[in-house]
Amino acid sequence: MNELYPKQKQRFKEAYATGTDKWSNNTYVQEGISFLQRLPHNTTVLDIGSGRGNWTYTMADLGMKVIGLDYIPELIERNNADVKLRGYAGRVAFMAGDVFNIPLQDKTIDIVTDFNTLQHIHPNDWNLYTQEVLRVLKPGGFILLVQLSKMTETFINFEPRASKTGNFEIHGFHYHFFTKEEFQDMFGEDCSIVRSEVHTFPHMDNHRYIFTLLQKKA
Template sequence: MSDRDAVRRAYDEMAETYAAERSQGGRGVEILAGFLDTLPERPRVLDAGCGQGTPVLRRLADAGDPVGLDFSGEQLRLASENVPDAPLVRGDMTKLPFRDDAFDAATGFHSLIHVPLDDHATVVEEFARVLRPGGRVLLTEGVEEWSGENPDWLDSGVEMRWDIAGAEATKDQLDRAGFAVEDEWLVVDELADDEVQKPFIEARLED
């Protein structure tokens, strides 16, 4: 089984557990609110790896016209309940099923870190393709490169896998895809052990 299939199966199996553990507030949501303030009125935003739809997709729906994308059918089922008015699409971040220049912005909260390392640059290039000139992206990453798994993540009995490129590699990929990194924050990930901090990276697609 590929890493991608393993991650999809894991999120299908533990969707309810993950939804219960993921915070609905905190510093990450504050950063998202500031990010939304930089966008046009009623922006069209892609939430790539939308999961159960909270808190990110729901917050986007309050401010604009988001589209949620995920490869987990069970996560999309929960998102349809939590954000019933948002269009939801089942798809892969490495081949976004949208036309060029379709969105004002994109978010990728806790999703790029599950994509195989060799495909990270492809995801960033796909964001550049579907964003309009001047479009913005807000991503979460890890500080350093790391790949691994947890056989009992969140005490669910389900194995989860990660492929983290690291902040510097991700910023290099953004630069090569035509983005200018405009801000970066370190935020404690409430689902990680030992209060591990994860970078939030904001970038703008240059005109």
């Protein structure tokens, strides 16, 4: 496992504790909804790296039962208190756990979503991530990934589009900027790509995100 992870986990924890989790203001929800439109909504969804749960609640509003998974226990506790206050009990539950060891049984999930978490996992560990996601996903189930795109021109002081590897580290965070081909390589044998699009967000520093929907073979 990458030696950066303990530091990265600490950075995520600090950001939520101090309210400096800028990514929680990202506005890619409408595009995400469009990718789920044709999927059955009477389903159980696992939202990996759910953070404050903005996307998690959106899926519950679409009629899905959603489990939000994140490895910051303090955040999970706070989110679960909010679930009751906001009237989502029985429809949304947050669970503390690591994506490398998801605390769920095999083949129990209809749809896995991941908004901006895989991009923080080093390419050397992608196989561990795919193994876990595919283990909990039912045959015929779907995966929706929304990650930073390699088409992004500039990100802080990094130029993803011009870079060779798409890997960048700053302030204790690892970032990877993705291409469709990388998702094909990661999931290719077990899944097919249903739809993949890159969207530019002018109000989010012109960062580009790649939205990719995959289906696990039955």
